[in-house]
Amino acid sequence: MSADQIISWLAATLEWGGPLILVSIGEVFAERSGVIDVGIEGIMLCGALVGVAISFLTGNVLLASIGGMFLGFVLGTAFAYLTVTRKTNQVVTGLMFNLAALGGTNLVFALLSATRSHRVTTFPDLFPASFGSIPIIGPVLFKQPVITWIALILPFIAGWVLYHTDWGLNVRAVGDNPKAAATAGLPVIKLKYQAVILSGIFAALGGVALTLGEVGYFASGGLTAGRGFIVLAAVVVGGWDPLKIALACLVFGAADAAQLRMQTGGSIIPYQFLQMLPYLLTLAALAGLVGRTRPPKTWGAPYDPADV
Amino acid sequence: MMKTKKHPEFFALPGLGQLALSGARPLIGIFLGLLAGAGLIELSGVNPLAAYAAMLNGAIGSPLAISNVLVSASPLLLTGVGVAIGIKAGLWNIGAEGYMYMGALGAGAVGIVPLPLPPIVHIILALLAGAVVAGLWGLVPAYLRAFKGVNEVVTTIMMNYVAQYFTSWMVHEPQPMAEPGAFFPMSRKLVSSAQLPILMPGSSLHPGFIIGIAACILFYLAIRFTPFGFRTRMLGANPEASRYAGVNVKRQILFVLLIGALMGGVAGAVEVMGLKLRVYQDFVSGAGFEGVAVALLAAGNPLGVIASALFFGVLKAGGAAMSVSTGVGGPMTIVIEALCVIFVIAVGYGERKRLERADKPEKEDEEVIQHVG
Numbered sequence: 123m124s125a126d127q128i129i130s131w132l133a134a135t136l137e138w139g140g141p142l143i144l145v146s147i148g149e150v151f152a153e154r155s156g157v158i159d160v161g162i163e164g165i166m167l168c169g170a171l172v173g174v175a176i177s178f179l180t181g182n183v184l185l186a187s188i189g190g191m192f193l194g195f196v197l198g199t200a201f202a203y204l205t206v207t208r209k210t211n212q213v214v215t216g217l218m219f220n221l222a223a224l225g226g227t228n229l230v231f232a233l234l235s236a237t238r239s240h241r242v243t244t245f246p247d248l249f250p251a252s253f254g255s256i257p258i259i260g261p262v263l264f265k266q267p268v269i270t271w272i273a274l275i276l277p278f279i280a281g282w283v284l285y286h287t288d289w290g291l292n293v294r295a296v297g298d299n300p301k302a303a304a305t306a307g308l309p310v311i312k313l314k315y316q317a318v319i320l321s322g323i324f325a326a327l328g329g330v331a332l333t334l335g336e337v338g339y340f341a342s343g344g345l346t347a348g349r350g351f352i353v354l355a356a357v358v359v360g361g362w363d364p365l366k367i368a369l370a371c372l373v374f375g376a377a378d379a380a381q382l383r384m385q386t387g388g389s390i391i392p393y394q395f396l397q398m399l400p401y402l403l404t405l406a407a408l409a410g411l412v413g414r415t416r417p418p419k420t421w422g423a424p425y426d427p428a429d430v
Numbered sequence: 431m432m433k434t435k436k437h438p439e440f441f442a443l444p445g446l447g448q449l450a451l452s453g454a455r456p457l458i459g460i461f462l463g464l465l466a467g468a469g470l471i472e473l474s475g476v477n478p479l480a481a482y483a484a485m486l487n488g489a490i491g492s493p494l495a496i497s498n499v500l501v502s503a504s505p506l507l508l509t510g511v512g513v514a515i516g517i518k519a520g521l522w523n524i525g526a527e528g529y530m531y532m533g534a535l536g537a538g539a540v541g542i543v544p545l546p547l548p549p550i551v552h553i554i555l556a557l558l559a560g561a562v563v564a565g566l567w568g569l570v571p572a573y574l575r576a577f578k579g580v581n582e583v584v585t586t587i588m589m590n591y592v593a594q595y596f597t598s599w600m601v602h603e604p605q606p607m608a609e610p611g612a613f614f615p616m617s618r619k620l621v622s623s624a625q626l627p628i629l630m631p632g633s634s635l636h637p638g639f640i641i642g643i644a645a646c647i648l649f650y651l652a653i654r655f656t657p658f659g660f661r662t663r664m665l666g667a668n669p670e671a672s673r674y675a676g677v678n679v680k681r682q683i684l685f686v687l688l689i690g691a692l693m694g695g696v697a698g699a700v701e702v703m704g705l706k707l708r709v710y711q712d713f714v715s716g717a718g719f720e721g722v723a724v725a726l727l728a729a730g731n732p733l734g735v736i737a738s739a740l741f742f743g744v745l746k747a748g749g750a751a752m753s754v755s756t757g758v759g760g761p762m763t764i765v766i767e768a769l770c771v772i773f774v775i776a777v778g779y780g781e782r783k784r785l786e787r788a789d790k791p792e793k794e795d796e797e798v799i800q801h802v803g
Contacts, residue, residue, distance in 0.1 A: 158584075210775040213522060213583045214726050217719050218768045218775075224716075225764030229474065232759050348591060355588060394599040401588040405570075408580045422581060 131379050132262045139375025140266075140273035141166075141331040145353045146360075146367045147280045148198075148324030153357055154284065155317035156297040156420040157205055160216020162325035163350025164223025165197045169329025171227045174340040175234055177242040183334055186243075187269075190330040191323045198322020202315045209424040220350070228342045241338040245269045245331075269331045277368035284364060293317050297418035300425045310425060325350065352378075355404040362418065374400045456727060459774030460741070466773070467766035471758055481756045488751020489744040495751070497635035501705060503743030505530065505697040507642025509721025510728065510735040511649050512693030517730030518653055519686040520666035525571060525586030527718025528593030529564040529694025530701065535600055536563030537699030538617050538709040539607060541624035552623040553703065560699025561692045567593065568691020576683040590718065598711045607709070615711035626704035636704030643736055645693060650732040662686055694718065716764075723771045742767060 145162055152159040169190040176186040201219060204210045245267035247254075253264035284290040295303040296313045304310045332349070333340055352374050360367030377396045384393035468478035489499050509526035516523035537560035545552055571589060574580040598615060601608050607617045626636040653659035661682050664672040673679050701717075702709055724742055728734030749763025 160587075204772065204776055208776050211522065211726070213524060213587070214722060214775065215772065217524070217722060218771045221716065221719065221723075222765050222768035222772070225761035225768065228761035229470070229759045229765065233474070351587065351591060354584070358584065392599050392602070394595040394602075397595040397598075398592045401591045404588045405574075405585060405592075408585060409574055409578060417581070422583060 127383070129258060129261050131376070131383060133265065134379035134382075135372060135376040136262070136266055136270050136274075137336055137375075138378045139372040140270040140335060141328040142349060142353055142356060142371035142375055143273040143277060143328075143368045144269075144331055145325045145328035145350065146356055146371055147276050147364065148321035149353055149357050150280065150360075150362060150364050150367055151284070151293055151317040152321035153421065154297045154362060154418050155293045155314045156300065156418055156423060156425065157202075157314055157318050157321075158212050158216070158354070158422045159198075159201060159318055159321040159325070160213050160350075160354065161197070161201050161219030161223075162216075162321060162328075162353060163346055163348065164216075164220035165194055165201075165322050165325040166329035166332070166350050167220075167223045167227050167344065167346045168193055168197060169326030170333040170345055171231060171234075171329075171340050172326070173330030174242050174333045174338075175230075177244075177334055177338075178234070178240065181243045183243055183245050186334060187327060187330050190326045194322040194324070194326025195319060196322075197326070198319040199315070201322060202318035205424065206311060206314045206318065209426065212422055212424075224344050227340075227345075231340055231342045234340075242334070244334045244336060244338045267335050269335050273331065274368075277364045280364035289313075289316075294418070296425075297420055300420060304427065310427070314425065328353075352400045355400040358404045358417075359400070359407045361407075361416070370400075370403075455777050456729070456774050459777040460727075460770045462773040462777070463766060463770030466769045467762070470765060471762065474758060474762075476756050476758050481752050481758050484755045485745070485748035485752040487748075488755070489748030493630065494633050495747065497630050497633040498747035498750075499740065499743040500639040501634055501636065501743075502746040503739045504636070504638030504642050504704070505701050505717050506721055506724045506739040506742050507639060507646060507735060508693050508697035508700065509718055510724035510739050511642070511646045511732050512690035512697075513722050513725035514728060514730045514732050514735050515649060515653065515662065515689050516686055517725055518666050519662045519682070520669065521575070521683065521686055522583045522722075523586060523687055523690035524583055524722055525568060525589055525691065525718070526694040526697070526721040527714050527716070528586070528590040529568060529691045530698030530714045530718050531590075531593040531597040532567040533560035533564040533695030533698030534702040534709045534713070535597055535607075535698075536560040536695065537624075537702050538620065539563075541620035541703060542607065542618040544621045545623070547623060549623040549625075549627075552621075553626065556620075556624045556703055557696060557699050560702075561695040564695020564698065565688055565692050568688055568694070572684045572687035572691070575687060576680040582687060594712060594714070597709065601709055601711050609708070617709040620703060620707050624703060625707060626700065634705055636700070638700040638704045641696065641700060642739070645696075646732045646736045649689075653732060658685075694721070697721070720767070723767065727771060727774055745770075 145166055149159055149162055172193050173186045173190045176189040177183055180186070197219070201215065204215050205212045247265060248268040248271050249264040254260045256264065284294070292303070292308050292313055295308060296310050300310045329346065332346065353371070356367050356370040356374055360370040377399045381393040381396035384391070384396065464482070468482070471478040471481045488495055490496055509530065513523050513526060537556040540556040540559040547555070567589070571582050571585040574585055575582040599605065601615045601617045603610065609616050609618050626638065629635045629637060653662060661672065661677050664675065664677060665679060665682050665686070669679060698714070706713060720742060724735060724738045727738035727741070745763050745767055749760065749766070752758055753760040753762070
């Protein structure tokens with residue numbers, strides 16, 4: 123690999139890893155509260171489409187982000203209603219969300235056929251173009267759109283919120299022992315709602331970042347291509363810690379960027395093995411082969427105040 | 431006044447009303463799903479009644495249409511019943527997508543080789559190969575769940591993707607299974623002795639649905655009347671109690687998850703041997719997840735799987751006809767499927783269990799209690 127190829131691969135790592143990190147920011151809170159939001163794949167897809175649509179109509183990426191996050195809020199609330207209030211199975215509900223989102227975005231996109239031939243406004247670069255000419259770090263870091271930088275900073279804030287604020291402590295308490303939390307007077311249901319809604323908002327923002335970060339297009343047939351599930355993998359591999367998860371997202375982003383290059387360039391390692399990497403690492407982490415991971419104690423289980 | 435009071439009173443009856451309500455809940459959910467779908471069809475500028483009429487006509491309007499429904503339902507029957515057994519035992523086996531890929535690879539590997547065998551032997555060998563490969567694949571999450579206590583939902587989801595990419599690799603060129611010079615990654619074609627027979631000339635009706643319905647009936651009987659089925663239900667009703675009653679819980683979990691893997695493997699094998707005739711890259715594309723939805727719609731009852739798989743078959747086959755004749759986009763079918771399931775679980779879960787527990791124990795639970803006591 124030449125130096126140029128390595129630089130473009132590193133830049134693509136941030137470009138692909140950024141949306142994953144954004145999605146993971148919300149998911150970690152949902153899972154810490156005990157709810158596995160499997161619907162992030164579908165919510166991300168919806169966010170990606172809404173982002174492109176609003177950017178196409180208004181040319182304003184801020185409006186596009188807000189619009190996407192609002193849709194994420196709505197879908198997150200729906201997911202919370204089903205899984206927390208109605209106590210439906212979280213995984214099945216999530217899978218149905220993904221199925222509905224896949225069909226729904228295809229339908230809506232067919233109506234928005236004008237965006238096909240038109241690259242919509244994307245996020246601007248944070249730094250002036252002249253920074254991009256700095257060798258190596260210029261193209262890798264300073265040619266990144268502003269949303270990538272937001273994605274790189276957010277895990278630190280999320281870590282602070284999770285470990286150093288009352289709200290973060292409460293969310294963790296709800297996920298580890300909802301009965302004790304309820305006995306201590308915490309509004310368990312409300313906290314779960316908040317955490318799940320957060321996962322919806324950030325999943326949608328991750329989708330907006332995916333389409334408006336660099337590409338500026340939407341494509342039918344599942345543009346997110348399983349990235350929501352890669353985030354689920356990253357959350358497990360990262361041990362439910364925002365910073366470690368962000369690191370895992372970057373590693374998976376690097377693998378993604380590498381496999382795309384291998385598909386076109388050819389290589390000794392089959393590119394499919396790189397595509398498997400996030401999932402294999404997750405299996406290894408869950409099986410206890412790499413380090414010790416400890417899921418939130420009520421991970422994936424519904425909470426029923428009437429249970430003794 | 432009288433009219434509005436009538437229904438709540440009817441439902442408040444302890445025996446009949448509750449029975450009617452629990453039976454009606456999935457139907458109410460499906461109705462709401464179809465209603466929401468009608469709203470979406472209306473939004474896209476087509477008369478919903480005309481669209482649903484076209485769908486129904488495309489599903490049961492002719493023998494050919496019915497054969498399409500049966501072909502669409504085949505993999506759903508097989509994956510659905512595998513997932514349903516898991517639900518009975520309180521296990522969520524989401525790996526059907528992966529089992530189908532591995533089953534297809536196993537059947538494909540045996541099916542592309544020209545063996546000097548009569549078709550019936552070749553077909554059985556290929557089906558067995560599919561089941562065995564998928565079973566070995568399913569051993570991983572089953573072992574992790576049974577002996578290490580690792581959440582089966584997440585492992586099976588992750589393994590779906592591993593299987594998908596592994597299949598993609600297997601049907602890409604230097605691999606011996608791959609079709610040389612193909613424009614899309616696919617395996618070589620199955621030799622004719624390994625292809626399932628076509629039951630109706632001019633259609634693609636293969637015997638997959640018969641295998642599927644037979645499996646549903648078989649597992650219904652097994653769950654209802656055998657010690658294995660009893661242990662499975664007991665595990666689902668109360669894992670602690672079954673441990674005290676001397677059930678080998680780990681072995682039971684292993685078996686139940688393996689059954690899901692075997693059925694998924696047969697589903698993948700049948701799909702390739704009866705319909706696709708090759709293993710294509712990404713060919714499952716959500717059919718395994720639909721199997722989960724089918725099992726859920728049936729609330730884990732193997733006989734209910736027959737009904738819900740056929741319902742999905744109607745949606746799929748009819749949906750294709752609907753999109754041709756009315757111009758409603760094909761993806762609408764997927765949306766309606768998902769909406770139906772979401773409404774069914776939103777209407778029917780959670781509360782119902784609690785009601786039954788509080789009022790009178792389910793019949794199955796009663797048996798469990800007697801045996802434990």
